[in-house]
Amino acid sequence: MKNTFLAPLLSLLVAFPAFADPPATFAEAKVIAKQKVYFDQANSDLGELYCGCHWAWTGKSGGRIDAQSCGLQTRAQETRAKRTEWEHIVPAWTFGQQRQCWQDGGREHCVKDDPVFRAMEADLFNLYPSVGEVNGDRSNFNYGMAPGVAPQYGQCKTRVDFDHRTAEPRDEVKGLVARTTFYMFDRYNLSMSRQQQQLLMAWDKQFPVTTWERERNTRIAAIMGHDNPFVTRQRAWSLGYKPVGDGVVSPVPMRPTTQPKQDSSASKAAPGSIIGNRGSHVYHLPEGCPGYTQVGEKNRINFASEAEAVKAGYRKAGNCR
Template identity: 35%
Template sequence: MLRLRWWWPRGPVGAVLWLVACSGSPTTQDGKDGKDAEKAATSKPAAKPVPAPVPTPTPPTRALPKTLTRSDAEAKAGEIWADHRQSFYCGCAFTNDRKTVRASCGYKTRANEARAHVIEWTQVVPPSAFGAHRACWTTEACRRDDGTAYGGIECCRSADPVFAAMESDLYNLVPVIGEVIEDRSDHALGEIKGEERLYGACDVEVDTAAGVIEPPERMRGDIARVYLYMRATYGDELHVAPEQWSLLESWNAADPADDWERTRSARIAAVQGQGDPQLAGAPAPAPAPGTPAAAPAEAGSKGAPKQGAPKQGKPKAPPKPAPTDAPAPSE
């Protein structure tokens, strides 16, 4: 900045124009520097961009069963069903390594030969019924180690403890032929008129166009009680259409619980710490696999077999012969 100053000397030299080149007086510059320093001290640093928050599941307000991890639950389910190796819908026997014995139930492959030979553990209440409305399912709320975002059932398993508990709850976990699992999908339950048998003697019908599956009559009560248990245990975490509940209530009434359901419930309660409230009057836990079964109940008693096609049971082993060196029985 240039400033002009006039100086009138006392001598005859006259007026002299004094040109002074300067950048401002010290007082003015010091004041400016002081204001800049004050402004810098009081101003906030630029805000860094904040990443979008990851939805956090709300902790449950009710006590949940002591469920296992998904893999441990499948292993435990294998122990629980060890003396009742029958597929849930079709009643087919299966081996210790979960191979379907199709001749035991007249099962015929519909389309997927490989999965028709294998028994898989799956949920009676499909995961979509308690997962499709959750943030972990509908958004990419999870991150992989490489930073990739993902959502869906995989995210819910790792990020949502309530979902994980519902998926691995032993009451909701049953052995089913792999092909039937594939066709069952997450279809609604219903009764199909004029249905076609797709799996030979296995009385399961699927209307893919309508999105409906009809299970065998002998299993409808079992299915209903699993749904009712899940509702009683997890409340509004379960999203099922109102008309489905009406159907399930009627199935529950028409097909009462049998001895195997009570035995299974008692074994599960010993693991998870909670029993099925619908089977609160169940007897003490059944003996471990290998113990001879009790005599069948008389007709008309509470434990009598269901009407219609009975569930297959494991044949009782013949009595062992007496040792050859044992003394002869006395007369």
């Protein structure tokens, strides 16, 4: 079996710093995922998530599926079957509906007003290229077993049980999706049913971490600032596991309306309210900087003012408004 992802690794390390800021939005995450995580995976042995298809990159983050590479046949949506889409392994609906913002106004409201939701939506560990039609059919269904469902996409082994709202991925990725799900529920303090826990624990045991999954973890950790501890085995999910919630952050603090207007060149903040990333030497302000809530704990350093951050060799994040 070819290790197609190892050859370009040295050039990747030269091209990108050891650490970079995590993506602040889903749109940004897709571009970064292409450039820094899956850049050499379009013709890999594993292929995309659900069918193992190869693809050709198009545009900033898109792709065109090579159906012959995996024996893919269209079920109903020809246009989506021809393209790659970025699948949230844990669907946005699953993590969104456990946030108050979703109850108040759905996904659009969460994107606008909830920094935790934005972090979840842009979390690179939860993204994977997939056949668009299968991604669409999977919808927000939980992963599960679909033994009574006949093949739906030619030789593609993933099956979607529309009646029971369940999707069973192919064996090659069952371990990966289990450990990704554990990560998301643990990091963002989500609630998982007993039945779902039992199934994913079985997949985790039956389908151990692969060489590519470890490499994927390394690449993403270099951007996010932390590992998936269920891949590195720093943590293990057991029935009734209590999520740590280390990705849950407080809302971005608002500046008091009575505060006098200041010149932007000398902007200050309360002590410790400016966050720097030790890996990238970029700092974020509590207002106007989407990455403020997304710096990993081990890379985080606080500054009392922008002047202090600059003096320490840090620069303001490029996506600050």
